[in-house]
Structures are given as C-alpha cells and as structure tokens.
Amino acid sequence: MIIGLAQHLKENYGITIKNMDYYDAAFTHKSYVNEHPKEKLDYYERTEFLGDAVMQLCVSEYLFKRFPEMPEGKLSRLRAAMVCEDSFSKFAKECHFDEFIRLGKGEEKNNARQRPSLLCDIFEAFIGALYLDQGKPTVVKFISEVVFPKLDMGWFNTFFDHKTALQEYLQKDGQCDIQYQEIWSKGPDNDRTYKMKVLYNGNEIGEGIGHTKKAAEQAAAFEALKKFQVK
C-alpha cells in the first residue's frame, strides 16, 4: 500500500478513498513491480489510459460551458494547452504526487521521479483511479481546485489576449486611458507571484494574479472583461 497517500488526499483535497487498490496501481511504476514479483502488484498504465480520457472530457466540458462563444478551433487549442505533459507534470508536482510514486531502484537512480513524462502519466493515472473509485463529480471537484483556477492565473494565457480584447472593447466609443500597475509581488526569484491592477481613466476596473507581470496583467484584463460582461 502507498504509505501516507490516503491521509494526504483526505487532508488536502477532502477525498476519502474507498478502494485503495486503484491508487496503489496508479502510483506504481512497472520497474517497481518487476523488483517485487511475489507481491503481484499492478502498475499505472491501464489507469492512466482511462484517466487521460477522463481529463479530456472534463476539460472539454468546462471550456465548452465557460466560453459559449468560442469557436471550435480555439477551444481545441486551449484544451491542447491544458491537457498536455507540461501542464500535467506541474499539477502532479503541485499535488506532491512525486513523493508517493513507487519506483524501481534503477529508475530512482535515473531521477525518474522528477521526469515530466512520468509525472504527467502519474497525474493521469491518479485521475483514472479517482474516477473509478469516486465517479466523475469528485474528479470535477478535484480539477476545479487544481486545474481550472490556473486558467485565471495566466498559465494558458498565450492562448488569450485579454489586454487587446479589453482595449478594443473600451476604445469602441473613442479614445481612452488604460494603465496597468503593480499592487504587490512576493516569493523567491524563481517562483515569484505578482498582483496587478488595470485602471480605466484612472479608476480600477480589475485585478489579477500571475507568475509574471504580463500574466497578472492578462488576468486583470480578463476580470475587467467579465465585469463588462464581454467574457
């Protein structure tokens, strides 16, 4: 059994595991199974196969409903940015899933525990296990806490240009003055967080947080657009 995982999920995500077998498989690499042939263990690949499809649907459904006017091409590109190795490996790290992976000794030496492709697989496998154990509503609740907020934190902002959209919206009745100002920034240099505000003719119309100033500005512009009911 994966030690500490049940408590970790309970304390941080309010998840009470019903069947630990799913999670044991989801966090076990083939190399560990090969080193422990007597234990008849299962490894993560089948659960990952399912979890991948669960994530595709949950993210698709969220984007479809949140952006009722967005054309299919843009939805697909945004989904591809969210459902990818880069994102999933970051989610896995954020959830401390790397600490629970059962790896063979050779893979451990090769630093597989920090390899983005493995972290991505484990995140998908966890989603598959959660789906089998608890059903879709719990998966949606989990990714509503872990994945969807990243959209407003600017993680996928290369797919939006809210600043341009806000400018176009406010300028439709003629010239206007739009400015962005820092409210605060904090954290170490390699993991800094910024909070920015956007001013329209001197009045604050939105605030946003991001890991770069530009991302925080995009988030602030997005908040303003929501106020104007453009988004």
Place this chain on the structure above:
Amino acid sequence: MIIGLAQHLKENYGITIKNMDYYDAAFTHKSYVNEHPKEKLDYYERTEFLGDAVMQLCVSEYLFKRFPEMPEGKLSRLRAAMVCEDSFSKFAKECHFDEFIRLGKGEEKNNARQRPSLLCDIFEAFIGALYLDQGKPTVVKFISEVVFPKLDMGWFNTFFDHKTALQEYLQKDGQCDIQYQEIWSKGPDNDRTYKMKVLYNGNEIGEGIGHTKKAAEQAAAFEALKKFQVK
C-alpha cells in the same frame, strides 16, 4: 428545426429529446448557416468538440472494464480503431444521420453529405448533443446499441487474433482438432454477411457473424473463448 429527427431518434433508439437546439446545431453545417444569415443558426463544430471527448471516455471506460487483463498499449490501439473517422462515418450512415444534415447548396452539389469526414463530424456532434441533452447514461445506452456490438461482429478484429488465442488455449493439453464451417451467408455481393461456427474435436463451441468469412471465424473463436472464460 431538423424535420423528422426527433421521431427518428424516438422510434429507433428510444430517445425523447428535451432540448432540440442541441440537435439542430449538431446536424447543421456552416455552409447552411451562411446561406441563412437571418435565422441566426448555430453549426455543429462546438458540439463536435465536446462529442469527441465524450466518445473517447465512453469507449475507454468500456474497453478498460471489458478487458481487465489487456495491457495499455493494446487498449490504446483498439480505442484508436474504434474512435476514428472510418468507424464513426459508418455509424453515422447506419443511423441514417446523413439524411438529416443541413447543408448549403454548394456543399450539397459537392456530395458532402456522403463525405466520410463530414459523417464522422456529425456523429461526434450528435454524441455531444445527446450528452448535453440527456447526460452520460443515455450516451452509454446509445453506443451500447450502435458501437459496442461491432466489436463482437468483427469490425475491429485486425486488433485481435481470437483464432490463434483459441488454438493456443485448446492445444495447451496436447493436440486437438479445430475446424471452422459456414452456417449461412446472405446479402448482396458488396454487403454480404457470413455466419460461421467453430468445432472442437467435432463439437460446436462457438458461432460468429461478420462481413467476411475471416471476421465471422474470429467472432466464433471469440465466443468460444468467452465460454472457456479466457475472455
């Protein structure tokens, strides 16, 4: 409104539509919308985006549960064979969905109504509409009637070799006599159906139907394997 569709779905699949808007969009091509600008119509692409993900999950879940011993690589290849343009366009034709598509005049002349890529899109869009209108259980019920039986009818048999599996299973205790015989065949040359049986030491142990003799034999071998609880 798409004329006749509600009755078609009710009579053939027991589906009682709640919100026709989803289906109107799912069966409408952009070219038709462009020709009817005053009607403010929606077209199928967004619903297709969602339906694609719904199909991925439903098929993944079905395969995952039906083949509890199948490794991930094989599951992925089988899913890819089922969730593809070739399959979906055939399902769309079988469900007579081609008859309900709203097309612009130019596309109609180009015979888009019979184009596999469009038929595939429409099938996915219909699944998306059904999911939005009725939820996942109704989608699963629908594809349990339309899609999953094709697995036992040999549509995806290039991914299995049940005949070899049966032979290996029966030969494990020594030599044996396995024979395949035709029970009947019917239909026109370009759409012929075969029913084959498999005999083990002279006794029938399975029957199967397919569009080729080989596919019917594979289906018969698959039935026999199920009897022996190998599958």
